[in-house]
Amino acid sequence: MRPPVVLLHGFLGRGADWDSVRLGLPTDWDVHAPDLPGHGSAHALPEAAHTVDGAADLVASQAEAPVDLVGYSMGGRLALHVAVTRPEAVRRLVLISASPGLRAEAERAERRALDAARAAEIAADLPAFVDRWYRMPLFSLPDDLRHRLTADRIAHNDPAGLGRSLEGMGTGAQPSHWDALAGIRAPTLAVAGARDAKFVRLAQQMAEAGGFETAIVPGAAHLLPAEAPDALAALLTDFLTRPDPPSDG
Numbered sequence: 001m002r003p004p005v006v007l008l009h010g011f012l013g014r015g016a017d018w019d020s021v022r023l024g025l026p027t028d029w030d031v032h033a034p035d036l037p038g039h040g041s042a043h044a045l046p047e048a049a050h051t052v053d054g055a056a057d058l059v060a061s062q063a064e065a066p067v068d069l070v071g072y073s074m075g076g077r078l079a080l081h082v083a084v085t086r087p088e089a090v091r092r093l094v095l096i097s098a099s100p101g102l103r104a105e106a107e108r109a110e111r112r113a114l115d116a117a118r119a120a121e122i123a124a125d126l127p128a129f130v131d132r133w134y135r136m137p138l139f140s141l142p143d144d145l146r147h148r149l150t151a152d153r154i155a156h157n158d159p160a161g162l163g164r165s166l167e168g169m170g171t172g173a174q175p176s177h178w179d180a181l182a183g184i185r186a187p188t189l190a191v192a193g194a195r196d197a198k199f200v201r202l203a204q205q206m207a208e209a210g211g212f213e214t215a216i217v218p219g220a221a222h223l224l225p226a227e228a229p230d231a232l233a234a235l236l237t238d239f240l241t242r243p244d245p246p247s248d249g
Contacts, residue, residue, distance in 0.1 A: 003091050005068045005240065006059065007033040008075025009225070010097075011166065012130065012153045014040030017072075017225050024233025026241075034062070036075065038165025043158040050164040052174050056082045059089075066091035068240045072225055073097045077174050083188075084180045092240055093188040096232070097199045097222050100206060101176040111172030119163035126159045140195060140221040149226065181210030188212040189239045193220030193227065213239070 005025070007018040015033035022031055035042040037049040037058065048054040059069075059082050069090045071079030076098025083090045102108045121129045130153045134146045141149070167173065190203035190212045199222060203214045215235050220228040 002029065002241075003065060003067050004030040004032055004063065005070065005236075006063065007031065008059070008069070008071035008079050009033070009036060009039070010073030010075055010223075011170075012039070012133065012157065012162065013072075013075075014156055016040070020229035021225050021233050021236070024230050025237060032062070034059075036078070036165070037169070038158075038161035038163075040156050043161030047164065050161070051168040052078065052081050053085075055169055056085060060086045063089050068092045068094075070094040070236060071096065071098060073222070074169065077101065077171070078169065080177055081174065083184055083186055084177050087185060090186045091244075093184065093186045094191065094236060094239060095188065095203075095206070095212075096191045096224050097193065097196060098190070099171070099199070099202050100178045100181060100209075101174045102171060103176050103178055108172050108174075108176075111170065112167070113172075115166050115170040115172050119166045122159050122163050122166070126157070126162070127154050130154055138196070138198070138222050141223065141227075145226060149223075178209060181206055181212070184210055187239075187242075187245060189215060189235070191215045191217065191224065191232070191235060193217050193222060193224055195219065195221040215239075 009017045014035045018033040037045050037055050055078055069079045076095040083093045130150050134150055190206045192199040192203040194216050206212050207214045217228050217231050224232050
Protein backbone atom coordinates (compact mmCIF):
# COMPACT_ATOMS: atom_id res chain seq x y z
CA MET A 1 0.00 0.00 0.00
CA ARG A 2 1.35 3.45 -0.89
CA PRO A 3 2.10 5.91 1.94
CA PRO A 4 -0.35 8.64 2.94
CA VAL A 5 -0.11 12.05 1.34
CA VAL A 6 -0.23 15.03 3.71
CA LEU A 7 -1.04 18.48 2.29
CA LEU A 8 -0.13 21.56 4.34
CA HIS A 9 -1.83 24.88 3.55
CA GLY A 10 -0.48 28.42 3.69
CA PHE A 11 -0.97 31.32 6.10
CA LEU A 12 -4.64 32.37 6.48
CA GLY A 13 -5.70 29.12 4.82
CA ARG A 14 -7.16 25.81 5.95
CA GLY A 15 -7.13 22.21 4.86
CA ALA A 16 -10.11 22.74 2.57
CA ASP A 17 -7.87 24.92 0.37
CA TRP A 18 -6.66 21.65 -1.18
CA ASP A 19 -10.13 20.40 -2.21
CA SER A 20 -9.73 21.34 -5.89
CA VAL A 21 -6.26 19.76 -6.01
CA ARG A 22 -7.53 16.56 -4.37
CA LEU A 23 -10.12 16.14 -7.12
CA GLY A 24 -7.26 15.60 -9.57
CA LEU A 25 -5.36 13.05 -7.46
CA PRO A 26 -5.83 9.28 -7.78
CA THR A 27 -8.98 8.22 -5.93
CA ASP A 28 -7.24 5.39 -4.11
CA TRP A 29 -4.72 7.66 -2.39
CA ASP A 30 -4.94 8.20 1.36
CA VAL A 31 -4.85 12.03 1.45
CA HIS A 32 -4.89 14.21 4.57
CA ALA A 33 -5.16 18.01 4.61
CA PRO A 34 -5.22 19.19 8.24
CA ASP A 35 -5.93 22.69 9.51
CA LEU A 36 -2.59 23.92 10.85
CA PRO A 37 -2.34 25.50 14.32
CA GLY A 38 -4.13 28.85 14.54
CA HIS A 39 -6.08 28.25 11.33
CA GLY A 40 -9.59 27.03 10.56
CA SER A 41 -10.79 24.65 13.25
CA ALA A 42 -7.35 24.37 14.89
CA HIS A 43 -7.55 27.52 17.02
CA ALA A 44 -7.90 26.03 20.52
CA LEU A 45 -4.54 24.29 20.72
CA PRO A 46 -1.84 24.75 23.39
CA GLU A 47 0.41 27.77 22.95
CA ALA A 48 3.38 25.55 22.11
CA ALA A 49 1.58 24.19 19.05
CA HIS A 50 1.75 27.63 17.43
CA THR A 51 5.48 27.37 16.81
CA VAL A 52 7.56 25.84 14.03
CA ASP A 53 8.66 22.93 16.23
CA GLY A 54 5.24 22.48 17.83
CA ALA A 55 3.49 22.35 14.46
CA ALA A 56 6.17 20.00 13.11
CA ASP A 57 5.58 17.69 16.09
CA LEU A 58 1.86 17.61 15.29
CA VAL A 59 2.48 16.80 11.63
CA ALA A 60 5.05 14.09 12.38
CA SER A 61 3.00 12.55 15.21
CA GLN A 62 0.03 11.96 12.91
CA ALA A 63 2.13 9.75 10.61
CA GLU A 64 2.65 6.12 11.63
CA ALA A 65 5.07 5.67 8.71
CA PRO A 66 6.93 8.01 6.34
CA VAL A 67 4.50 10.14 4.33
CA ASP A 68 4.59 12.09 1.11
CA LEU A 69 4.63 15.61 2.51
CA VAL A 70 3.41 18.53 0.39
CA GLY A 71 3.40 22.12 1.61
CA TYR A 72 2.39 25.46 0.14
CA SER A 73 4.04 28.72 1.32
CA MET A 74 3.89 28.63 5.15
CA GLY A 75 3.00 24.94 4.85
CA GLY A 76 6.01 24.48 2.60
CA ARG A 77 8.32 26.04 5.16
CA LEU A 78 6.81 23.74 7.78
CA ALA A 79 7.15 20.69 5.53
CA LEU A 80 10.82 21.52 4.97
CA HIS A 81 11.33 21.90 8.72
CA VAL A 82 9.83 18.44 9.25
CA ALA A 83 12.08 16.95 6.58
CA VAL A 84 15.19 18.54 8.12
CA THR A 85 14.45 17.84 11.78
CA ARG A 86 12.39 14.63 11.53
CA PRO A 87 13.65 12.95 8.33
CA GLU A 88 12.24 9.56 9.29
CA ALA A 89 8.71 11.01 8.85
CA VAL A 90 9.10 11.97 5.18
CA ARG A 91 9.28 9.69 2.12
CA ARG A 92 8.95 12.41 -0.54
CA LEU A 93 8.78 16.19 -0.20
CA VAL A 94 7.07 18.80 -2.39
CA LEU A 95 7.63 22.50 -1.65
CA ILE A 96 5.22 24.89 -3.38
CA SER A 97 5.93 28.65 -3.39
CA ALA A 98 8.14 28.03 -0.38
CA SER A 99 11.41 29.29 1.08
CA PRO A 100 14.13 27.72 3.27
CA GLY A 101 14.01 30.87 5.41
CA LEU A 102 16.01 34.04 5.82
CA ARG A 103 19.75 33.46 6.00
CA ALA A 104 20.80 36.19 8.47
CA GLU A 105 19.65 36.63 12.06
CA ALA A 106 19.30 40.38 11.48
CA GLU A 107 16.84 39.67 8.65
CA ARG A 108 14.90 37.25 10.84
CA ALA A 109 14.74 39.79 13.68
CA GLU A 110 13.42 42.43 11.31
CA ARG A 111 10.81 39.99 10.01
CA ARG A 112 9.76 39.01 13.54
CA ALA A 113 9.07 42.68 14.27
CA LEU A 114 6.99 42.90 11.08
CA ASP A 115 5.10 39.71 11.96
CA ALA A 116 4.34 41.08 15.44
CA ALA A 117 2.99 44.28 13.89
CA ARG A 118 0.87 42.24 11.49
CA ALA A 119 -0.46 40.14 14.37
CA ALA A 120 -1.60 43.36 16.04
CA GLU A 121 -3.32 44.41 12.80
CA ILE A 122 -5.12 41.06 12.67
CA ALA A 123 -6.34 41.47 16.25
CA ALA A 124 -7.56 45.00 15.52
CA ASP A 125 -9.38 44.34 12.23
CA LEU A 126 -9.18 40.94 10.55
CA PRO A 127 -11.26 41.85 7.46
CA ALA A 128 -9.10 44.89 6.70
CA PHE A 129 -5.91 42.86 7.16
CA VAL A 130 -7.06 40.05 4.88
CA ASP A 131 -8.11 42.53 2.21
CA ARG A 132 -4.66 44.18 2.31
CA TRP A 133 -2.91 40.81 2.36
CA TYR A 134 -4.44 39.54 -0.86
CA ARG A 135 -3.89 42.86 -2.62
CA MET A 136 -0.11 42.45 -2.25
CA PRO A 137 1.71 42.23 -5.62
CA LEU A 138 2.98 38.78 -4.57
CA PHE A 139 -0.45 37.28 -5.25
CA SER A 140 -1.59 39.13 -8.41
CA LEU A 141 -5.05 37.59 -8.06
CA PRO A 142 -8.04 38.27 -10.31
CA ASP A 143 -10.79 40.15 -8.48
CA ASP A 144 -13.23 37.23 -8.30
CA LEU A 145 -10.68 34.87 -6.72
CA ARG A 146 -9.45 37.56 -4.33
CA HIS A 147 -13.00 38.30 -3.15
CA ARG A 148 -13.73 34.58 -2.67
CA LEU A 149 -10.54 33.99 -0.70
CA THR A 150 -11.04 37.08 1.44
CA ALA A 151 -14.56 36.01 2.43
CA ASP A 152 -13.38 32.48 3.22
CA ARG A 153 -10.50 33.66 5.41
CA ILE A 154 -12.70 36.01 7.41
CA ALA A 155 -15.42 33.39 7.90
CA HIS A 156 -13.22 30.49 8.96
CA ASN A 157 -10.40 31.99 11.01
CA ASP A 158 -9.99 33.22 14.58
CA PRO A 159 -7.90 36.43 14.84
CA ALA A 160 -6.15 35.36 18.04
CA GLY A 161 -5.14 32.02 16.55
CA LEU A 162 -3.83 33.64 13.40
CA GLY A 163 -1.77 36.10 15.41
CA ARG A 164 -0.20 33.32 17.49
CA SER A 165 0.59 31.38 14.34
CA LEU A 166 2.14 34.36 12.58
CA GLU A 167 4.43 35.16 15.51
CA GLY A 168 5.34 31.53 16.24
CA MET A 169 5.45 30.05 12.72
CA GLY A 170 6.14 33.06 10.51
CA THR A 171 9.20 33.59 8.34
CA GLY A 172 10.95 35.45 11.17
CA ALA A 173 10.48 32.53 13.58
CA GLN A 174 11.69 29.88 11.16
CA PRO A 175 15.38 28.95 11.32
CA SER A 176 17.32 29.14 8.08
CA HIS A 177 17.51 25.72 6.43
CA TRP A 178 19.69 26.73 3.49
CA ASP A 179 22.70 24.82 4.84
CA ALA A 180 20.58 21.71 5.47
CA LEU A 181 19.19 21.35 1.93
CA ALA A 182 22.05 19.20 0.65
CA GLY A 183 21.49 16.72 3.48
CA ILE A 184 17.82 16.00 2.69
CA ARG A 185 17.62 12.40 1.49
CA ALA A 186 13.94 12.41 0.53
CA PRO A 187 13.38 13.08 -3.19
CA THR A 188 12.23 16.69 -3.32
CA LEU A 189 10.36 18.82 -5.84
CA ALA A 190 10.31 22.64 -5.63
CA VAL A 191 7.34 24.21 -7.46
CA ALA A 192 6.65 27.86 -8.32
CA GLY A 193 4.32 29.81 -10.57
CA ALA A 194 5.94 31.35 -13.64
CA ARG A 195 4.57 34.80 -12.73
CA ASP A 196 6.05 34.60 -9.21
CA ALA A 197 9.61 35.71 -10.01
CA LYS A 198 10.83 35.70 -6.40
CA PHE A 199 9.80 32.10 -5.77
CA VAL A 200 10.92 30.89 -9.19
CA ARG A 201 14.36 32.18 -8.19
CA LEU A 202 14.10 30.53 -4.76
CA ALA A 203 13.10 27.20 -6.31
CA GLN A 204 16.11 27.34 -8.61
CA GLN A 205 18.43 28.26 -5.73
CA MET A 206 17.07 25.40 -3.62
CA ALA A 207 17.61 23.02 -6.53
CA GLU A 208 21.22 24.15 -6.84
CA ALA A 209 21.83 23.82 -3.10
CA GLY A 210 19.99 20.57 -2.50
CA GLY A 211 19.83 18.72 -5.78
CA PHE A 212 16.04 19.08 -5.89
CA GLU A 213 13.89 18.89 -8.99
CA THR A 214 11.97 22.00 -10.00
CA ALA A 215 8.68 22.57 -11.79
CA ILE A 216 7.45 25.97 -12.99
CA VAL A 217 3.69 26.28 -13.61
CA PRO A 218 2.90 28.50 -16.62
CA GLY A 219 0.51 31.41 -16.16
CA ALA A 220 0.32 31.12 -12.36
CA ALA A 221 1.66 33.34 -9.59
CA HIS A 222 2.08 32.53 -5.88
CA LEU A 223 -1.19 30.92 -4.79
CA LEU A 224 -0.93 27.73 -6.84
CA PRO A 225 -3.50 25.54 -5.02
CA ALA A 226 -6.20 28.08 -5.93
CA GLU A 227 -4.83 29.32 -9.26
CA ALA A 228 -3.72 26.08 -10.90
CA PRO A 229 -5.19 23.07 -9.04
CA ASP A 230 -5.28 20.79 -12.10
CA ALA A 231 -1.67 21.49 -13.03
CA LEU A 232 -0.60 21.00 -9.42
CA ALA A 233 -2.51 17.71 -9.14
CA ALA A 234 -0.80 16.46 -12.31
CA LEU A 235 2.65 17.38 -10.95
CA LEU A 236 1.95 15.66 -7.63
CA THR A 237 0.60 12.53 -9.30
CA ASP A 238 3.68 12.24 -11.48
CA PHE A 239 6.26 12.97 -8.79
CA LEU A 240 4.69 10.90 -6.00
CA THR A 241 4.18 7.78 -8.12
CA ARG A 242 7.73 7.44 -9.38
CA PRO A 243 9.74 4.45 -8.16
CA ASP A 244 11.77 5.10 -5.05
CA PRO A 245 15.49 5.68 -5.70
CA PRO A 246 17.88 2.92 -4.67
CA SER A 247 18.74 2.91 -0.96
CA ASP A 248 22.25 3.95 0.07
CA GLY A 249 22.35 0.87 2.21
